[in-house]
Amino acid sequence: MSTLNMSATPPKTHTFDMSAALDRMQVGGSKDAAAPVCIETKNLNLYYGATQALINVSVQIPKRRVTAFIGPSGCGKSTFLRCFNRMNDLVENCRIEGKVLLENDDIYDRAVKVALLRRRVGMVFQKPNPFPKSIFENVAYGLRIMGVNDKKTLSETVERALRGAALWEEVKDRLNSNGLSLSGGQQQRLVIARAIALEPEVLLLDEPCSALDPIATAKVEELLCELKDRFTIVIVTHNMQQAARVSDFTAFMHLGEMVEFADTNMLFTTPKMQRTSDYITGRFG
Amino acid sequence: MIGKHILTSFDQDMLLLREEILYLAGQAEKELERAMQALLNDDHVLAQEVVVSDLIADRLQQQINQHVTIVLARQQAMADDLREILAAGRIAAHLERLADYAKNTAKRTQVLSKKVDAEIGAQFSWMSDRVGAMLRQVMHAYQERDADEGNVAWSSDIELDRIYGKLFAHLLELMRQDPGSIKDATQMLFIAKGLERAGDHVTDIAEEVFWMVRGTPMQGPRPKVDNIAPE
Numbered sequence: 235m236s237t238l239n240m241s242a243t244p245p246k247t248h249t250f251d252m253s254a255a256l257d258r259m260q261v262g263g264s265k266d267a268a269a270p271v272c273i274e275t276k277n278l279n280l281y282y283g284a285t286q287a288l289i290n291v292s293v294q295i296p297k298r299r300v301t302a303f304i305g306p307s308g309c310g311k312s313t314f315l316r317c318f319n320r321m322n323d324l325v326e327n328c329r330i331e332g333k334v335l336l337e338n339d340d341i342y343d344r345a346v347k348v349a350l351l352r353r354r355v356g357m358v359f360q361k362p363n364p365f366p367k368s369i370f371e372n373v374a375y376g377l378r379i380m381g382v383n384d385k386k387t388l389s390e391t392v393e394r395a396l397r398g399a400a401l402w403e404e405v406k407d408r409l410n411s412n413g414l415s416l417s418g419g420q421q422q423r424l425v426i427a428r429a430i431a432l433e434p435e436v437l438l439l440d441e442p443c444s445a446l447d448p449i450a451t452a453k454v455e456e457l458l459c460e461l462k463d464r465f466t467i468v469i470v471t472h473n474m475q476q477a478a479r480v481s482d483f484t485a486f487m488h489l490g491e492m493v494e495f496a497d498t499n500m501l502f503t504t505p506k507m508q509r510t511s512d513y514i515t516g517r518f519g
Numbered sequence: 520m521i522g523k524h525i526l527t528s529f530d531q532d533m534l535l536l537r538e539e540i541l542y543l544a545g546q547a548e549k550e551l552e553r554a555m556q557a558l559l560n561d562d563h564v565l566a567q568e569v570v571v572s573d574l575i576a577d578r579l580q581q582q583i584n585q586h587v588t589i590v591l592a593r594q595q596a597m598a599d600d601l602r603e604i605l606a607a608g609r610i611a612a613h614l615e616r617l618a619d620y621a622k623n624t625a626k627r628t629q630v631l632s633k634k635v636d637a638e639i640g641a642q643f644s645w646m647s648d649r650v651g652a653m654l655r656q657v658m659h660a661y662q663e664r665d666a667d668e669g670n671v672a673w674s675s676d677i678e679l680d681r682i683y684g685k686l687f688a689h690l691l692e693l694m695r696q697d698p699g700s701i702k703d704a705t706q707m708l709f710i711a712k713g714l715e716r717a718g719d720h721v722t723d724i725a726e727e728v729f730w731m732v733r734g735t736p737m738q739g740p741r742p743k744v745d746n747i748a749p750e
Contacts, residue, residue, distance in 0.1 A: 452525040459528055478593040479526065502592040503585075 269296035272436060272466040273318055278332035280313060280322065287313045289490040290332075295483075300458055300467045302477035302498070305487035306513070311470045314487065315438050318468065319355035320348050337435070353380075356429035360441040362421035364413030364428075369396075369405050372413040372424055376432045391431055398464075399427035400457045419450025423457060430461065437461065439469040443476065455480045474514060478502050486510045532590045533600065536607050537662070539586060543579040543614045544658045548651055550576065550621035551717065555647040557625055558710065561634035569625035576618030583611040599734070606731040610661070613720040613727075617654070620713040627706040639707065642686045646714040649679050653721045657728060666732040673725035673737065679718040680744035686711045 273295040280288035288310050295301050303311035313322065320341060322328045334341050341351055353376075364372050371378075373392040382388060392409070396402040401423040405416070413424055422442060429437060439458075443451040458467055458480050471477050477484050478498060485495040486509070494501060494510040505511045512518050524530045550569055557566035587608040590596070596604055635643065653672045660669035690704045690711070729737045 449525065456526050459526070475595050479528070479595070498593070499589045503588050 269299060271295065272297035272337065273468070274333075274335045274338075275314075275317070276333040276335070278314075278317065278330070278334060280310075280317065280331075281327075281329045282325065283327040287490050288317075291487075291490075291492045293485060293492055293495050295466065295468060297466050298462055298464070299482040300462050300469065300480055301483045301485065302481035303468070303470045303485045303487060304472075304474055304477045304513075305493075306518075307472070309487040310490040311485075311487045312440055315440055315468060315470050318436065318438055319352050319357055321357070323348065353432055354434055355436040355438060356432065356434035357438040357440070358422070358425050358429055358442050360444050362418060362425050362445065364416070364421050364424050366412065366414055368410045369413050369416070369424060370409040373427050373431050375428060380432075392427075395427040395431035396424075398430050398461065399423045400453065400460070401427055417450070419446050419453055422446060422450070422454055426454075426457065426461075430465065434465065436466045436468065439467065441470055441472060444472065451476070486513060488513070526594075529594050529596075529600075532586075532594060533603065536583070536586055536590060536604065539579065539583050540607055540610055540614070541658060541662065543576060543583065543611055544654060546572075546576050546579060547614045547617035547621070548654050550618050551624075551647060551650060551654075554621040554624040554628070555643065558628045558631075558635060559640050559644060561628070561631070563629050566625040566628040570622050570629075573618055573622040576615050580611045580615040584608055587611075599731070602731045602734060606727045610724050610727050613724050616720050617650075617717050620717045623713050624710050627710050631703050631706055633703070635707065639686070639689065642682060642689070643707075643710065643714070646679060646682055646686070646711065646718075649675075649682070650714055650717045650721065653679075653718060654724075657721055657725045660725065661728045661731075664728075664732050666729045669725040669728035669732075670737070673722045673729075676718045676722045677744055679715060683711055683715040684744055 271294040275291055275293050278288055278291040279286060291310075291314060303315060305311050316322045317330065317334050318336070318341075322330065330342060336351075336354065339346070365375060367375070370392055373395050374388045377388060377391055382391075393402060393406075396405060401420060404420060405411075405424075413421065416424060422445075426437070426442075443454050446454065455476065458469065461467060462482070469477070469481065481498045483495065484498045484501045486493045486501065486505075486507075488509055494505060494507045496506070501510065502514060505514060524533075550572055553565060553572075554569045556562065557569060587604055590604050594600075634640075653675060657669050657672040660666070660672065687708065690708050694701045694704045726737050729735075
């Protein structure tokens, strides 16, 4: 039988120092409760013709955090996201009441130039949509539109954006290849690089991983966690697990209403509303 | 060596959980030591400190349980990661019980009428050292994901059982010879039993480590001494 040689046992465990670990811990509540607000909506109602798609939605999206919108199909989460850069302006018969404030600026004010707003609020869609141009030109596109043509500035910005999108190492030797030659996951990160090249304040993502395989999805999720140090990120996802993995805050929407908005730890472990609980536990949806 | 996960937050959550478990183990070990020191030195002030400090282990266990719940909800862990998270919750419960035994020893110390004599004290000291050494070994096995090292602590509990049996018999004899000692000796019997049970909890942790690493339960009965009906 083996016996314990006490002189050979490991050192005392209580010399272990975990003060830093304890400091990082956010169990039981968020340290983010007082995070500054980036986007605020006040009593937002949105109608497509006679159909009301958003009902009195008031919410505060924290700055430099990832906020996820979840809810069943047709609940209004994509419609809500599109309010933040006025994409719904392009929809016929769409009417909006209430306020959307970006850093306290009313983005539906008549004086607001929509093109400038969309520079401040970038967007990434479900299906990767690189332009049929080189990888370099895809990322440089927004800068060129703004009139930047200096080669050095463009090169530096493209590299910074591709690094920021965790794609640089994979494409640095083929920047002149067509963006469409990349894999789906790489294309989506290329599109994110194109968006962040303009240094927006907010990055909106509408189902950014639904066309990607699990590994490509994980890479985009990791990227979002890295980018939140620099950008406010709002993501719409059908995938509840994705919201749980990547977001700091989660909003559950149902039938055009914001049912619950909470710290992600809390929403997925101790939701306050019965409808939220029923949805995240698979009772409906 | 565990490979790096694509999601940094996943690795951070798992690392934090491990750190929390090791911290709680350290807390339990420290309180067991201090309780023994209080007993051997008849130090009621230190004993009271140990009684009060039990709250720390309680809070740590609650924290780990909450963290386990959050990690389960957020990370969708699979395979050995999943087992590690589940094992963490159960290991925390055993560690909290160890701290409870320290508190129990401290409370009983406070009602003893006099300092324990040298011979009995040496037996207690031996048992306490053995529990501490087993705990350190099993937590090292946890840290290193070494099922075999955990196994050593698991099988060495028998030594603790043997000394407990001897101490039990000694205390019974003491009571038989000197009925005036019954009050103190009864408290000491419970202290001894607590140390013996603490050893059992450590072996339970070893079983959790084995399951966490290998994915199968430890095979075969654990070597034991039957102190209730010795052959």
